[in-house]
Amino acid sequence: MAIGNDESGSHPTLIGSVQRALRLLEAVAAHADGAPAKQLAREAQLPLPTTYHLLRTLTHEGYLRRENGVFVIGEGAESIGRAGARRRQRRRLADALAVAGRELGAAVYFAVYREGEVEVVAITDDPARPPVEEWADFRSTAHTHAIGQCLLAQLDEATRKEHLARYPVQSMTPFSVRSEGDLLNRLATVRRGQVAYDRQEYALGTVCSAIPVRVGSAAATLAVSLPATEVHRLHTVTERLRKMAETVLTTLAFSISI
Numbered sequence: 001m002a003i004g005n006d007e008s009g010s011h012p013t014l015i016g017s018v019q020r021a022l023r024l025l026e027a028v029a030a031h032a033d034g035a036p037a038k039q040l041a042r043e044a045q046l047p048l049p050t051t052y053h054l055l056r057t058l059t060h061e062g063y064l065r066r067e068n069g070v071f072v073i074g075e076g077a078e079s080i081g082r083a084g085a086r087r088r089q090r091r092r093l094a095d096a097l098a099v100a101g102r103e104l105g106a107a108v109y110f111a112v113y114r115e116g117e118v119e120v121v122a123i124t125d126d127p128a129r130p131p132v133e134e135w136a137d138f139r140s141t142a143h144t145h146a147i148g149q150c151l152l153a154q155l156d157e158a159t160r161k162e163h164l165a166r167y168p169v170q171s172m173t174p175f176s177v178r179s180e181g182d183l184l185n186r187l188a189t190v191r192r193g194q195v196a197y198d199r200q201e202y203a204l205g206t207v208c209s210a211i212p213v214r215v216g217s218a219a220a221t222l223a224v225s226l227p228a229t230e231v232h233r234l235h236t237v238t239e240r241l242r243k244m245a246e247t248v249l250t251t252l253a254f255s256i257s258i
Contacts (some may be wrong), residue, residue, distance in 0.1 A: 001215060009034055017054075018232070020044070020046055020050060020054060021054050021057070021058060021123075023044040023045070023046070024040060024044045024046065024054050024055070024058065025058065025063065025064075025073075026044070027040045027044040028040060028044040028059075028064060028071050028072065028073055029073055029077070030043070031070075031072075033044070033070070033072070034068075034070030034071055034072035036068060036069060036070050036071070036159075037051055037052055037055055037068055037069060037071065037157060038073065039053070042170050043131075043210075050251035055068070055071055058074075059071070059074070059098055061076060062074045062075050062076035063076040063077045063178070065157075068072060075223060077151065083257065090121070093121070093122045094095065094122050094124075095110075095112060097109075097110060097122055097123070097124050097179065098125075098126070099123050100124075100216040100244050101124035101126055101129060102126070103240075103244070104224060104237050104240055104241060104244075105129060105233075105237070106129055106224040106225060106226050107123065107124050107126070107130060107131040107132070107225045107226075107239050108123070108124045108222065108223070108224055109122070109123050109124075109131065109178055109210075109221075109222070109225070110122045110123075110220070110221070110222055110223075111147045111220065111223065112151070112209075112215060112219065112220045112221075112222050113151040113155065113218065113219040113220070114219055116159075116162070116163065116166075117180060118137045118138055118139050118142045118147065118148050119139075119213060120138055120147065127162065131225060132145075132203050132206045132208065132225045133203065135203060136202075139167070140167045141156070141167075141172055142163070142167065142190065143164070143167070143169045143170075143176075143177060143183050144172045144176045144177070144198070144201045144202040145198050145201065145202035145208060146196040146198035146202075146204075146208040146209050146210035146223055147196075147208070147210045147221055147223045149183075149186060149187060149190055149196040149198070149210070150190060150195075150196040150210035150211065150212055150221040150223070151210075151219045151220075151221055152183075152187055153187040153188075153190040153191045153196065153212070154191075154212055155219060156159070160187075164180060164183075164198065168180070169182075169183050172201065172202055172203075173201060173202070173203070173204050174203045175199060175200045176201045176202070178203070194211060194212060195209055195211050195238060195242075196209065196210045196211070196221075197209050197234070197238075199228075199234075200228055205227065205228050206225050206226070206227065206228060206230075207226050207227075207228050207230075207231045207234050208223055208224065208225040209224055209234055209235075209238040210222065210223035210224075211221060211223070211238065211241060211242050212244060213245055222241060222245050224241055252258065
């Protein structure tokens with residue numbers, strides 16, 4: 001009896017032409033300097049006419065390029081590889097943050113300033129130490145939270161002015177900075193101390209801190225948050241995070257592409 005989704009019993013229907021194309025891509029990828037069609041046909045165990053047909057199709061679609069008589073991986077295939085690498089890198093980052101979060105007893109965050117915006121790249125997901133709820137867009141409220149203040153403090157003056165022109169300072173809680181002048185004074189303090197503190201300035205009931213980390217030339221930060229009832233732990237947790245950043249987290253191959 002036929003089963004939906006092109007499957008019969010426990011044996012799925014496989015598309016042979018796709019399988020052959022993938023074997024051919026693998027054969028090309030095995031040669032950094034490329035390989036000619038006849039060699040690829042042998043290595044992929046494909047008939048030569050089939051190989052030529054697939055090579056033409058894959059080249060037309062951008063998955064391969066022909067250079068000086070040999071075939072090399074094209075931009076289409078390279079983009080798939082980069083996507084896989086980014087996914088693996090994010091997984092490594094998430095795992096590192098999870099370890100840090102368990103050791104610190106806090107929610108941990110990694111964020112960057114990219115293309116004019118604050119971007120939280122990874123957050124721990126521990127029900128015992130849940131991260132702060134993003135009740136207001138992190139990008140437009142960077143002036144209120146430790147992550148945003150740490151990133152803004154790392155920007156050059158022109159970039160910071162442009163950001164604040166798009167996202168003017170406004171109070172989010174009774175504890176938030178009240179004016180751009182107050183914020184600039186706060187950012188100067190952040191630069192001197194290499195740490196930003198947020199004591200219920202973004203979200204009532206939550207305190208946070210963020211330390212700057214270098215990801216190439218980009219502004220980046222590692223941050224923690226705690227319930228406001230544990231504000232007495234914030235300084236100690238922050239210093240432990242700083243040591244972890246120096247000895248553990250920065251050993252990861254952080255890249256701004258993540």
